[in-house]
Amino acid sequence: MQSSIELTSDCCVQYKYPDNDHGQFTIIINEKYSINYGYHVWPSAPILAQFISYYRSKFNGKRIIELGSGTGMVGIVAAKIGALVVLTDSHQYPQCLQLCQQNVDINGVNDNITAILPLTWGHFDEQVIQMPSFDYIISSDCFYNEKDFEDILSSVSFLMDKHQTKGTVFYTTYQERDSEWSIECLLNQWHLKCHYISLSDFETDNECVAKDNLSSKSTIHLLEITKNI
Numbered sequence: 001m002q003s004s005i006e007l008t009s010d011c012c013v014q015y016k017y018p019d020n021d022h023g024q025f026t027i028i029i030n031e032k033y034s035i036n037y038g039y040h041v042w043p044s045a046p047i048l049a050q051f052i053s054y055y056r057s058k059f060n061g062k063r064i065i066e067l068g069s070g071t072g073m074v075g076i077v078a079a080k081i082g083a084l085v086v087l088t089d090s091h092q093y094p095q096c097l098q099l100c101q102q103n104v105d106i107n108g109v110n111d112n113i114t115a116i117l118p119l120t121w122g123h124f125d126e127q128v129i130q131m132p133s134f135d136y137i138i139s140s141d142c143f144y145n146e147k148d149f150e151d152i153l154s155s156v157s158f159l160m161d162k163h164q165t166k167g168t169v170f171y172t173t174y175q176e177r178d179s180e181w182s183i184e185c186l187l188n189q190w191h192l193k194c195h196y197i198s199l200s201d202f203e204t205d206n207e208c209v210a211k212d213n214l215s216s217k218s219t220i221h222l223l224e225i226t227k228n229i
């Protein structure tokens with residue numbers, strides 16, 4: 001299941017994924033040149049998108065919430081393969097939510113993107129409290145600033161606790177930026193456990209994933225985090 005990528009203009013990138021009928025589906029992501037982190041696709045995103053596309057039968061028809069969606073790239077791939085997805089980003093960056101909406105419109109996935117909402121990690125407003133349960137939580141490149149780690153995991157733990165019957169699973173890709181950083185203590189604190197998934201398990205050796213920077217790939221990891229019950 002190889003995927004590929006094409007630059008269509010200065011700020012639109014096209015990603016191609018195999019579909020079920022040996023054809024391809026394409027997504028187009030509008031990126032903006034800005035210092036805002038959420039305005040472009042980070043190298044961790046195509047890797048998580050490839051994971052979701054590769055294991056599509058696991059995600060098809062499932063309810064997914066994406067944290068720190070940025071351009072919405074990963075959630076849009078999930079929507080394309082049939083998941084029902086809520087995209088979120090910080091209250092502080094409404095422009096990201098607007099960019100997500102633009103990209104959802106461009107890709108015609110409005111039926112499967114069920115909402116685009118502000119969700120700031122570690123903040124539990126009425127909207128978060130009223131949220132339904134999800135089968136999966138996903139995020140790419142959100143563990144980039146150590147000060148946010150506890151907030152992210154507190155939101156994840158809160159969202160997981162909504163699922164009474166079957167455990168919600170959190171898949172997150174991150175780029176290693178400081179070898180001293182660790183989430184181990186926080187995982188214990190929030191009664192979470194994690195394991196690493198090898199990138200070689202799901203054909204990340206393709207153009208789609210290689211677009212940004214081949215050298216960065218060796219520093220990207222995929223974690224599966226669940227409740228430790």
Ligand SMILES: C[S@@+](CC[C@H](N)C(=O)[O-])C[C@H]1O[C@@H](n2cnc3c(N)ncnc32)[C@H](O)[C@@H]1O
Binds near residue numbers: 070119139
């Ligand atoms: C490095 S970018 C990654 C964007 C996208 N997931 C990707 O991989 O291309 C981090 C994202 O987290 C969002 N973010 C930063 N701080 C946040 C917070 N406190 N709560 C929620 N989202 C936040 C940013 O707006 C941005 O979209």
